[in-house]
Amino acid sequence: MARYMVERTFPGGLAIPVNDEGAAACLGVVDGNAGVGVTWVHSYVSDDKKKTFCIYDGPDPESIRRAAERNQLPIDSITQVRALDPYFYK
Numbered sequence: 001m002a003r004y005m006v007e008r009t010f011p012g013g014l015a016i017p018v019n020d021e022g023a024a025a026c027l028g029v030v031d032g033n034a035g036v037g038v039t040w041v042h043s044y045v046s047d048d049k050k051k052t053f054c055i056y057d058g059p060d061p062e063s064i065r066r067a068a069e070r071n072q073l074p075i076d077s078i079t080q081v082r083a084l085d086p087y088f089y090k
Helices: 020-034 061-070
Strands: 002-009 039-045 050-057 079-080
Touching: 002 061, 020 039, 020 061, 050 061, 061 079
Parallel strands: none
Antiparallel strands: 002 050, 002 079, 039 050
């Protein structure tokens, strides 16, 4: 399974409440992704909440696109990535 970073822009800002409604929204994305073999690992959100950088595992970029369409999420770019661990060199 390959790993991808997905960059997204939310012009009005990303608003996920920290409550049961927010948890349900996130689990809905997880469920939508599972239908196309994609796993959401985690995301980074900019301070202004207008950009996200999301890490996903999936078979290919097209699967990442299908998952985003299912969940009605924008995509600016998809980049295949690998981990670089700075402690590996010690």
